[in-house]
Amino acid sequence: MEGKWLLCMLLVLGTALVQAHDGHDDDVIDIEDDLDDVIEEVEDSKSKPDASSPPSPKVTYKAPVPTGEVYFADSFDRGTLSGWILSRAKKDDTDDEIAKYDGKWEVDEMKESKLPGDKGLVLMSRAKHHAISTKLNKPFIFDTKPLIVQYEVNFQNGIECGGAYVKLLSKTPELNLDQFHDKTPYTIMFGPDKCGEDYKLHFIFRHKNPKTGVYEEKHAKRPDADLKTYFTDKKTHLYTLILNPDNSFEILVDQSVVNSGNLLHDMTPPVNPSREIEDPEDRKPEDWDERPKIPDPDAVKPDDWDEDAPAKIPDEEATKPEGWLDDEPEYVPDPDAERPEDWDEDMDGEWEAPQIANPKCESAPGCGVWQRPMIDNPNYKGRWKPPMIDNPNYQKRSRKVMLKKMVTLSVKRRTTGSLKQRRMKF
Template sequence: MRLHVVLFCVYLRSMTASPQDDAKSLYRSPQIPDEAFFAETFDSGPLDRYVGEWALEEPANSVLAGNRGLVLKSPGRHHGIAAYLRTPFYFNDKPLILQYEVLFQNGIDCGGAYIKLLSDSSQLRLSYFNDATPYSIMFGPDKCGSIYKVHFIICDIDPLMAVRQERHARQPDVDLTEYFTDRKPHIYTLYLHPDHSYEIFIDQSLISKGNLLEDMDPPLGPPSEILDPNDKKPEDWDDRPHIPDPMATKPLDWDENAPALIPDPSVQRPPGWLEEELPLIPNPEAQRPYDWDDEMDGEWEAPQIPNPACLQAIGCGPWSPPLISNPAYKGKWNPPMVKNPGYQGLWQPRTIPNPAASEDPQPVQLHPVAAVGLELWSVTGGVLFDNILLCDDLEVARRWTKDTWGQRQAPGIVERLLMATDKRPWLWGVYVFTVGLPIILFISFMWPDKRFGPPHMDYYYKKTDEPQPDVSQHPEGPSSLWAYGAGSPAGPRRRENRRAQKKSDLEFKASIAMAVSLHEEEE
């Protein structure tokens, strides 16, 4: 058994001798699904239509050697890049599945990493792709300031206004901060089903779901009911929640004419105040101008100057005490308010069917998609995109996720053991020996006398100290030995066979013990 442990440790050591090198050599470029409308891994290929600086390169902290992505390089600039689908995608009776990976290698201060599904039209030219290019769906992460979002926007033509209208899905109720700040790759997935329901996933975890008919802002299509513009409020409608108490009366001592302010009775006129003198007096030295015309200029008056008698006084002119609040002031009396027993609530017009509402069983009519595009403005560079997929088959999406995103996930113990044989095929022999040896030893030590075959044969017996009855030797008896073709009855030969069998078992055990001992001496 110790030999088995030693061999097991040896193969584990050989398997983990260079884990970093092995981990980086495990990337396998996935096979592009034939069923996909668009699939791109950015493992190779030139960039031909783009605005801004883009690059195909591995991330700074690469987990899989050779796994390249599309990197937005230049910060603080507008970036755009697009590619046509294999065939246009039509919104019919199949789901739309859009997913891709995003890695904010340098974090993000303000900017987006969303993808646009460009609408199919005869005017679509990817060489002129910009922010005004019509799109059907926009999806992906966006951040500015302290607000973290995952956009899901549909763009359709408003039937009333005949203009394209953006409709935003409500934001998820979960905290999205970690997905923008941990500097790890994350996979964003959108499922849009034929029944107009949608699901949004991050790292294969559901973060939001809803329905295009109920959870978009502004709502998709006009409402089924509207307020009647011709409905009028009845004249006897009482919408006053409170009314003056009709049983209340004004108290007898309530003086409505009392002033709010009164002179302060505790203040007296200061001594030395010249109440008879005016603060200003006519200038006695002033002369009337010679050209003054009373009919045209009015009666002439001498200009005012400070009264010399008041220069040394505390004050001159009429004196009055300062005003204070009147303690007897109560103001106008009003009865207290009580609940209105005849209150009928706030009146609003009745609702009627909306004549502009559509009875179309397919109210969501999105334009077919002809291309995918990244049209972004980001303050921070180093945003990496990878493994973009657009398809209409959930199984294709699951297989693509396993072949791309799944390679980054930590493999289980069984998968790691199998992956180790790619470079070391001889490990298969170690696996077989490691698993098979303990089974053989366990059976040999626990059942040393067990032999395969029916228990009725003369070479099968159970080890016991109890005396065993002799088997009947009558050739026509019920013994099953004759049924199995035994040519002669059992007798002394059977006991000899038992002794020979025990001897061979002891020799087998001794040989195993000697092999273990020799192995320990060599160590």
């Protein structure tokens, strides 16, 4: 099957690029290395100026030039949202006041940018739904070339609960980007997401079950790496997803692999069903006994078993502490309390001063009637029950008959695309 993708973003901040490669190791643009080189030039120009030398030329940011077959690229250097479509949709099953996708977007430099002119797509509002999208230059066919999705994210103000992920939208006749919302059909979802102390790096794809015709979400396992730093250090991080025609995938952060696997076997639920499945028509026999142990029917309660004995009894060896004030109550009326002026005895009843701790008890071991402390009853046995014995009729838990079934599927789908975020690369 062919696969075409439309890339759409839900949260982003900078340069975006969609590419297909014969060999991604040779053709992938190394944005971070390019930026490092430029930053080094800026730092060098600031260090130890020579009074006899002419002033260093001003260094400004220049967007990387994509090479190879590019499906989408946007550095946002124009400073506008030209070509991007803001969603005007509403979320279903949500109060009207918060259902709208009315979050504001702008193209701007980072607050602490070291590269003048380095701009990105910035979220300008808090606690709002945000959605923005744009079409690829042409549909992507996932056939003989890998798909590389890459972009940068910087949580420059931190993040409490939200995502900075992109979606490759499925190609459908009814696709309308200004109505893009959370239920819009997608093929791939990728990127960071966080709520509370739950830090995630999503990779999800939707796959059509060839038997039922129902689309199912397939989730990659959680990365082994600790993701918290990427959300809290307020630095720019590069997120990369690589999908290969042999169904392998890699997920990288700052060019280091944090997750990898196979699209057929390492997703939940797996694309390839189990070789055997439980027989849905099988039923447990009526005489099936799943109890491994049963009460001993021959056991008899001992004659000296006292079911009425209490679990706790007074400690007969305890003695009342010296100085215990038997005639003093623990609490006494507050002598300084006064009846409120608006107190109406007909309506409120007779006024009584509130109770306070008896000050005489503060220097004594206790006040009031002394009682022996309770201890465990050594003769307590509780309600008698017959001991458990092996069930002679025990059968292991009913196991349904397994039907042989082997299905091999390949992950290829027709889709178009739309996208968003800060420096990206696909």
